[in-house]
Amino acid sequence: MLPFTRPCLFTYADTIAPPTSWTIVYDTQYACQDRKDDIIVGVKSTAVMLGDFVRPFTAACAALFLATLYYAGQLNNQSPIFYYFAVGGTAAHLLYQYATVDLDNPDSCGRKYLLPPLLFRALIVYFR
Numbered sequence: 001m002l003p004f005t006r007p008c009l010f011t012y013a014d015t016i017a018p019p020t021s022w023t024i025v026y027d028t029q030y031a032c033q034d035r036k037d038d039i040i041v042g043v044k045s046t047a048v049m050l051g052d053f054v055r056p057f058t059a060a061c062a063a064l065f066l067a068t069l070y071y072a073g074q075l076n077n078q079s080p081i082f083y084y085f086a087v088g089g090t091a092a093h094l095l096y097q098y099a100t101v102d103l104d105n106p107d108s109c110g111r112k113y114l115l116p117p118l119l120f121r122a123l124i125v126y127f128r
Contacts, residue, residue: 018072021065025058029097033106047103054103062094 024046031038031047038048050057066087073082102108 018065018068021061021068024061025065025094028054028058028061029101029103029109029112032103033109055098059098062098066091066094 028046028050031045032054034043035045035047037043038045047054069090070083070087073087078086097112100108101112
């Protein structure tokens with residue numbers, strides 16, 4: 001049997017791609033606040049590697065995350081509420097961050113990074 005069978009592709013699409021793409025978006029955005037120092041010290045971060053292509057690359061990763069979130073909802077037969085709040089809310093949040101972050105301003109990058117952990121903590125408290 002070939003190693004990349006149909007179930008293997010489903011596993012990638014619903015378990016590996018979403019957290020990887022989400023992590024790349026936020027880690028690259030957060031790394032932009034140290035880009036000048038990384039260049040001086042010689043750190044090979046994604047923010048340094050991508051240069052002027054940070055926005056298009058993170059937008060593509062965010063779109064991949066939203067697509068896999070939608071696909072996960074399809075696999076689990078989620079109700080429309082899931083799509084409104086989980087997919088739609090995440091899309092709105094990512095669009096807001098994309099529109100308002102200034103990648104050349106370290107304070108802007110740092111402030112945008114703080115919101116997801118706060119949302120995660122609020123969800124933990126709510127569902128406890």
